[in-house]
Amino acid sequence: MNDKRNMPVFEKPRVAASSGLGAYGNIASVLSALNLSGVAGKRILIKPNVGRMTRPNSGVNCCPDSVAACIDVLSKAGAASVAVGESPILGVDVMAAFEACGIAEAVRERGCDLLDLDADPPAIVPLPAGAVLPSLKVCGGVRKFDLILSLAVMKTHMHTGVTLSLKNCKGMLYKKQKVALHQLPDDGDPNADAKPLDRAIADMLTVLRPDIAVIDGWIGMEGLGPGAGDPRPADLALASWDPVAADATACRLMGIDPMTVSHIRLAAEKGVGRAEADKIETHPSDLSGCQRPFKRPPTELALAFPDTMVYESGACSACLSTTLLFLQRFQDRIADYRLEDGKLHVVLGKDVEDVPAGTIVIGNCAARHRAKGPFAVGCPPVASSIYRAVTGRDPDGSTE
């Protein structure tokens, strides 16, 4: 576990990229293009994206061949040990998820440990310079390792723009601490230029900075990522000792300006790494063959819900996306909450003047209507927490 005191600063970090070699070949190629002398003799934790129970190569979890390549290259570079561990979203049995997506088999074949990071007691880590949080509850087992390799699937994310090696580190937060980051109230800071969620992720990265970033773009996800988007086969991988540089470069290849992704911009401002293109050395220097535009999360609510009245003004894409996902998933399960006109009514955004009684109020920006109906707190709230606010019940315990 890193903290600000030992965050390495690379003047011009190298980001290696590879495409067209398949999942295993791309990852092996990009890791081998880094200087791995710092790996020798180290106990290394690979933290892959395995948040959900899915089949292999669905674009949700990492590809098993990508995990296998990381283990093989690190072992060959002299690592003392390599383990693979994850703290998944609530309600997911991580060991079953490792089995379902094929990673368990790849890890077993190589004689490495497979870990449920929630199994050890948590560590409370203070955030003295935290903009949003005073401390974090981190999976205690992470402290047993010398180096962390964050292995992220290349995805867009409906709440944070993208989820890459930086955001993937949220999967080292202990159990419900992950959800808590989605439920932070608006702190009223007039100087804040990002949502509390993005600021909290940047805070987290000052104590949970991955040492090595690897981005698995064999099959990524676009649109309503991280769980409800479309698989995006991209046959691409990136790696760097600077996770900000890795994520910023991945964004550029996805057709996204990394400076518009708040948690990446804030992480760079906090010194977690470099985001500016002219401060990064790419390998190869010409990445034109690696461009893979990804569809962004939706920015307006599709009128695909004729039984829903949406009051929206001044909402950002995160609340729009979460409302869309909520309606997609749960509209049929909350038919009893329709008003006299036979429709569900939902409000989001800060600029809606008035709504009828019984309207579902989504997100902190719409809090002034909270007396009118069920209020889902959060910035943004996740779809399952909107369902919980409406029904008082837990759908499946999941978060997004």
Ligand code: SF4
């Ligand atoms: S619209 Fe939703 S996600 Fe956007 S700032 Fe407001 S509460 Fe947060």
